[in-house]
Structures are given as C-alpha cells and as structure tokens.
Amino acid sequence: MFETFFYNLREHKIKVSLTEWLLLMSALDKKLITDFESFYYVSRSMLVKHEDLFDKYDQAFVETFTNLKAISIEELREFFEKFPLQEVEKLLNIKKGHYDYSLEDLIKKFKEQMEKEDGKPHSGGNKHIGTGGSSPWGKNGYADMGISFGEHHNMGTAVQIANMRKYKNYSSDETMDVRQLQIAIARLKKLLPEGPEDELDIDATIDRSSKNGGDIEIVFRKRKRNRVKLLLLMDAGGSMDPYNRLVNLLFSALKSRIRHLKHYYFHNCIYQDVFEDIGNRISFPTAELIKKYSDENYNLIILGDAAMAPSELLNEGGSIEYWYYNRKPCLDWLEEMKTLFPSSVWINPEQPRLWSRMYTSNIISSVFPMFHLSVEGVEDAMKYLVRKQVVNYG
Amino acid sequence: MEFFSGTKDYITTSGLTESVNAAIVLGRPLLIKGEPGTGKTMLAYKIAEALNKKLMIWNIKSTARAQDGLYVYDTVQRLNDARFGDRDIGDIKQYIKLGPLGEALDSKEQVVLLIDEIDKAEPEFPNDLLHELDQMNFYITETREWINAKERPIVIITSNNEKELAEAFLRRCVFHYIEFPDRETMKEIIDVHFPDLDKKILSFALNRFYNIRDLQSLRKKPSTGELLDWIQVLIYQKIDPELLGKDIPFLGTLLKKTTDIEVVKRRLMNV
Numbered sequence: 180m181f182e183t184f185f186y187n188l189r190e191h192k193i194k195v196s197l198t199e200w201l202l203l204m205s206a207l208d209k210k211l212i213t214d215f216e217s218f219y220y221v222s223r224s225m226l227v228k229h230e231d232l233f234d235k236y237d238q239a240f241v242e243t244f245t246n247l248k249a250i251s252i253e254e255l256r257e258f259f260e261k262f263p264l265q266e267v268e269k270l271l272n273i274k275k276g277h278y279d280y281s282l283e284d285l286i287k288k289f290k291e292q293m294e295k296e297d298g299k300p301h302s303g304g305n306k307h308i309g310t311g312g313s314s315p316w317g318k319n320g321y322a323d324m325g326i327s328f329g330e331h332h333n334m335g336t337a338v339q340i341a342n343m344r345k346y347k348n349y350s351s352d353e354t355m356d357v358r359q360l361q362i363a364i365a366r367l368k369k370l371l372p373e374g375p376e377d378e379l380d381i382d383a384t385i386d387r388s389s390k391n392g393g394d395i396e397i398v399f400r401k402r403k404r405n406r407v408k409l410l411l412l413m414d415a416g417g418s419m420d421p422y423n424r425l426v427n428l429l430f431s432a433l434k435s436r437i438r439h440l441k442h443y444y445f446h447n448c449i450y451q452d453v454f455e456d457i458g459n460r461i462s463f464p465t466a467e468l469i470k471k472y473s474d475e476n477y478n479l480i481i482l483g484d485a486a487m488a489p490s491e492l493l494n495e496g497g498s499i500e501y502w503y504y505n506r507k508p509c510l511d512w513l514e515e516m517k518t519l520f521p522s523s524v525w526i527n528p529e530q531p532r533l534w535s536r537m538y539t540s541n542i543i544s545s546v547f548p549m550f551h552l553s554v555e556g557v558e559d560a561m562k563y564l565v566r567k568q569v570v571n572y573g
Numbered sequence: 574m575e576f577f578s579g580t581k582d583y584i585t586t587s588g589l590t591e592s593v594n595a596a597i598v599l600g601r602p603l604l605i606k607g608e609p610g611t612g613k614t615m616l617a618y619k620i621a622e623a624l625n626k627k628l629m630i631w632n633i634k635s636t637a638r639a640q641d642g643l644y645v646y647d648t649v650q651r652l653n654d655a656r657f658g659d660r661d662i663g664d665i666k667q668y669i670k671l672g673p674l675g676e677a678l679d680s681k682e683q684v685v686l687l688i689d690e691i692d693k694a695e696p697e698f699p700n701d702l703l704h705e706l707d708q709m710n711f712y713i714t715e716t717r718e719w720i721n722a723k724e725r726p727i728v729i730i731t732s733n734n735e736k737e738l739a740e741a742f743l744r745r746c747v748f749h750y751i752e753f754p755d756r757e758t759m760k761e762i763i764d765v766h767f768p769d770l771d772k773k774i775l776s777f778a779l780n781r782f783y784n785i786r787d788l789q790s791l792r793k794k795p796s797t798g799e800l801l802d803w804i805q806v807l808i809y810q811k812i813d814p815e816l817l818g819k820d821i822p823f824l825g826t827l828l829k830k831t832t833d834i835e836v837v838k839r840r841l842m843n844v
Contacts, residue, residue, distance in 0.1 A: 196744050198744050199744055202599060202601065202747075205599060206595050209598050209599070211591070211594060211598055211599075217591050219588075220588035220591040220592065221591050221595050223588070224588070224591065224592040224595055224596075224747045224748050224749050225595065225747060225748075227748065228604070228743035228744070228746065228748045229743075230606065230750040357737070358696070358736075358739075361696055361736075362696065362739075365696065365697065379648055381648060384652065393656075395652050395655065395656040397649060397652060
C-alpha cells in the first residue's frame with residue numbers, strides 16, 4: 180500500500196530520492212508521526228521540496244489513501260522494513276557513486292538507528308514501531324493492536340486536506356528550467372578586479388613592508404568580479420516561433436546572470452541592419468554594432484535555427500523582404516563577425532540531427548561552432564566561449 | 574527531546590509544527606518559504622524562545638560567501654600586532670573570528686541558527702554549505718583544526734523565492750511553505766496582538782483587508798505586518814467603523830505603491 184504511494188508520487192513526477200525516502204523512514208521510526216494528518220504533513224515536508232509540487236503530492240495522496248479500509252501498524256512497519264531499500268534502488272536505478280552515501284552505508288545507518296530506538300521505553304521492548312501500549316502513534320489512546328487508520332477520523336482529515344487541492348495555483352509544468360540554464364551559464368565567467376579596494380593584498384603588503392624596513396604598510400586591492408560581456412543576436416523570424424518558449428528561457432537565464440548583456444534581433448539572416456525591437460522597426464547598423472562591441476571584447480551568441488533559402492544566405496539582394504535590399508550577402512557579414520569576435524558561437528534550437536540535412540545550417544556551422552539549445556548544448560557553448568575569451572585587464 | 578508547539582504570541586498554521594519538529598529530531602535544516610510577512614524569520618526567533626536556546630543569525634546578502642559564515646582570518650590585525658601590539662602573534666587562533674555558522678557549530682550548547690534569505694546569494698552559495706550542514710563540521714586551514722559540532726544546531730533557512738535552489742541542497746532539507754493566514758488564523762493572530770480589540774473594528778479591518786487582497790490587479794498585496802500596523806492606527810485614531818461607509822482610512826499604512834492605492838480607491842471606495 181505504501182508502495183502504491185511511492186509509485187503514485189513518481190507517477191505525478193515527484194522525484195523522491197533515496198535520501199528523502201530514508202529520511203521519512205527515520206521520521207516514522209522516531210515517532211514524529213502521531214496520526215494520519217501528521218503523516219500527510221511530515222511526509223510532504225520530507226518528500227516535496229517546492230510548493231509548485233504540493234498539488235501533485237495532494238493528487239498522489241488522494242489516489243493512494245481514499246477508500247482505504249485500514250492500515251495496521253504491522254503493515255506500516257513491514258513495509259518500511261522490506262519495501263523501500265531494494266525497491267527504491269530498483270526504481271531509482273541507482274548507480275554506484277551516484278549518491279553521497281553508498282546504499283549499504285545508508286542501510287547500515289538506518290539499521291543502527293532502529294536498534295538504538297528499540298532499546299527505548301517508548302517502543303516498549305517490542306521491535307515494532309509504536310506498538311506496545313501507550314503508542315505514540317495515537318494521541319487518542321490507541322493500543323496494542325496498532326492503529327487502524329481507516330477507521331480513524333484523522334485519516335479522513337488528511338485526505339480531506341489533500342482533496343482540497345489548495346496548491347493548484349502553484350503548479351507548473353516546466354521541463355527545462357531556468358535554474359539549470361543559469362548553472363550552465365555560470366560557466367561563462369571573466370573575473371576581473373572591480374569595485375572598491377577592500378580586499379587585502381597580502382603579497383603587496385609584505386613587499387611594501389619589507390621595503391619599509393619592517394614598518395607595516397597595508398595594501399588593499401579590488402575584488403575580482405565577473406565582468407563578462409555578452410552580445411546576443413536573436414532570430415525573430417517566423418520559423419523560430421515553435422521555439423519561443425525555449426528562447427525566452429535562455430534569454431531570461433542570461434539576463435539574470437550577465438550584467439553586461441546587449442541584445443538585438445534579426446529576421447532570418449543578418450544583413451546591414453539589426454533591430455533593437457522584436458518587430459524589426461528600430462534598426463541599428465550592423466557595421467557599427469560589430470565595431471562597437473568587438474572593440475570592447477564582447478562575447479557573441481547568435482541564436483537562430485539557421486534555416487533559410489540558400490539565396491538568403493549567399494546572394495546580394497537575397498533578403499526575402501521585398502522592401503529590403505542587401506548589397507552584401509549574409510554570409511559575408513557572418514564571416515566578418517567570426518573574425519572580429521573570436522569568442523562567438525551559434526546556438527540552434529533545431530534538433531542537431533537535422534543540421535546536416537539543411538544546406539544553410541551546414542554552411543553556417545562551418546563559420547560558427549554550432550550548439551544545441553539544451554542544457555548540455557548551452558553548457559558546451561559556454562565552455563567554448565570561455566576558452567576563446569580575450570583576456571584583457573583594462 | 575523537546576518539541577516545538579508555537580508560542581503564545583506566534584500562531585502556527587497546519588503542518589508547521591510537524592515540519593519544525595521533524596527537522597529538529599532528524600537534525601536536518603528546515604527550509605521555510607512563503608509570502609513576505611508570513612513570519613518566516615520570526616519562526617526562528619520563536620523556536621529559540623520556546624525551546625530556550627540561543628539564536629544566531631546569519632543575514633545573507635548578494636555578496637555573501639559560504640566561507641564568511643564559517644570564519645574570517647583577520648590578517649590585518651595580525652600584521653598590525655606584529656608591528657605595534659604586544660600580543661603573541663605566533664598564536665594564530667586569536668585572529669580567527671568565527672562567523673555565525675562557525676559559532677553555531679562551535680557552541681557547547683545546542684543553538685538555533687537562522688540563515689535568513691538564502692536566495693539573495695549567488696546560485697552556488699547553498700551548494701557550498703552542503704558539507705557543513707550535512708557533517709556539521711569544518712576545517713580551519715590557518716590553524717589546521719577541525720571544528721566539530723558538539724550539539725547539532727537547529728538550522729532554519731528562509732527563502733523568498735528570488736532564485737531557485739539546487740536539488741542537492743533541497744534533498745537535505747525539510748521543507749515547509751507557510752501559507753498566507755486565512756481569516757480564522759488571522760483573527761487569532763490579531764487577538765494575540767490586540768486582545769481587547771473592539772469587535773466592530775476587528776470585523777471591519779478583516780473584511781476590508783481580505784477584500785483588498787482579493788483584488789487581482791495589485792502590485793504588492795498587504796501582509797500581516799501591515800494589517801497589524803493599520804489596526805494600531807485605527808485604534809489610536811479612535812475610528813468608529815459604523816461612521817465610515819465605504820471609506821478606508823489610512824490606506825497608506827496598508828499599501829505602499831501609489832498605483833495600488835488608486836486601484837483600491839477606484840474598485841472598493843468608488844472614488
């Protein structure tokens with residue numbers, strides 16, 4: 180029956196880890212759970228770590244415990260003795276070294292704890308949790324037989340609470356989250372001294388003091404801070420629409436991590452103008468953009484699907500906009516950018532297996548190293564940028 | 574083992590006491606989230622008070638580093654002493670200043686440690702604390718010394734949700750989300766602060782307060798603290814709710830944004 184609870188939680192995408200499951204076990208063992216209502220709260224506080232997931236927990240809870248006749252304390256104990264470790268191990272498909280403790284250690288630890296607990300008067304010498312008379316399991320005075328939760332009014336209360344589904348509004352269904360991307364982006368660092376001189380420079384202090392003949396002279400320096408600069412060019416063309424959510428996710432992750440972030444838009448391909456707004460109304464000359472930001476050692480990320488008609492990429496006048504004439508082909512612009520921005524990458528939301536099938540993305544990926552818009556892809560892109568970054572202590 | 578069950582002036586909501594006691598008994602940090610003004614920080618004070626333990630506070634700022642919480646090595650003082658002082662500068666120990674976490678671990682008695690607003694720091698910050706919070710010990714490089722907690726401190730961590738916290742960190746915590754108090758709980762809270770409050774003022778204040786909170790277009794909803802301030806003003810000014818009609822006096826006590834005040838005036842006061 181508790182297996183069902185565990186399965187139901189996983190069904191509802193609550194990823195219970197072994198550490199957490201064991202924590203719940205020791206909570207049971209240490210008599211923290213006094214009735215079914217407290218089981219609802221304690222198990223939630225151990226297994227669910229975000230209010231977004233409370234609603235899913237409630238659903239799993241209701242599915243497991245509604246229409247339940249009775250759970251005896253024996254069953255509970257049996258379950259927590261037999262089920263979790265082997266089953267959880269199987270379920271989580273645990274590889275060695277994947278967790279901070281080995282599974283054996285955890286089992287040992289838990290067993291030790293159990294044995295210690297058993298000696299205490301509260302468990303009444305019986306090895307079953309909370310049996311043996313004045314059971315801590317029932318504040319209403321349940322005795323030897325163990326608690327039949329099903330007939331206990333508190334059982335109803337807990338399910339009622341879960342059934343209220345009051346956390347429905349917190350729920351969200353994001354798959355790739357901003358945090359994962361933020362961590363990936365955190366790799367893009369350029370630590371340079373900045374701000375007030377408030378860090379003691381020990382080497383310089385010793386140096387000066389020796390020169391002073393032992394008279395101490397304290398030298399301070401600026402702390403190193405992340406001063407990475409990034410220019411982001413985003414394709415706002417129609418073929419990018421399906422990826423809007425992903426693009427926004429990356430954009431907000433970048434924005435939250437990088438203080439010196441400039442962004443511009445282009446439509447399908449870059450010609451002599453880029454745009455400050457997504458509707459391509461306020462233009463900015465590309466030549467000036469390249470000059471300005473490459474002089475200041477910006478990193479460059481171009482975000483687009485690299486999918487276009489070959490003529491758009493290769494021809495003079497290849498722009499598909501009837502009102503727009505380009506004298507210089509897009510590819511020339513891209514090559515110029517690659518030369519002036521040594522640390523530059525192309526991030527493509529399209530599946531990597533499709534890149535080689537597309538004529539234009541093939542060409543573009545020979546100019547810019549191309550990475551997939553996924554957590555791993557972004558991480559690799561950041562590693563590449565850091566390697567290529569110009570170090571200039573200005 | 575002592576159990577926490579709230580104090581006479583701190584009303585706990587459902588599930589909170591269970592989470593607090595679980596964290597204490599299992600020796601795990603308790604992560605507390607919730608809307609501003611739901612008493613996240615206050616909880617740590619009240620646990621310390623109820624269990625009669627010393628409280629240590631570590632206020633996290635955006636520049637906070639995990640190391641600062643453990644200890645700081647005061648080189649400047651040592652250099653200064655080398656030149657002018659009469660202290661024995663060979664004794665490095667005296668230049669090691671423990672931070673809040675360091676002190677909590679070093680304390681002979683069990684203390685309550687509040688790590689306030691952990692989400693203000695850089696995203697890596699919580700991960701840097703994993704070892705210390707798990708093992709409850711740390712190493713001082715300068716003196717080659719391990720500090721081992723004699724009594725596992727009760728660790729309360731608050732977060733305002735400004736940043737998401739890492740999975741590895743979350744796995745080790747007991748988590749509780751303090752919901753905004755409903756009308757009944759709020760009544761109890763008000764009763765604790767103003768035991769002799771006039772019934773008319775109470776129901777007037779509560780009605781208006783929840784009406785305002787129900788407005789979807791507010792930028793910042795008023796919280797418990799603001800409600801209590803407002804009631805204080807109402808009492809002080811001897812306001813008689815029956816003479817008010819639709820008016821909501823001293824609205825500025827409840828709402829801090831001019832746009833919000835205008836929304837309330839338009840929607841609730843028909844101004």
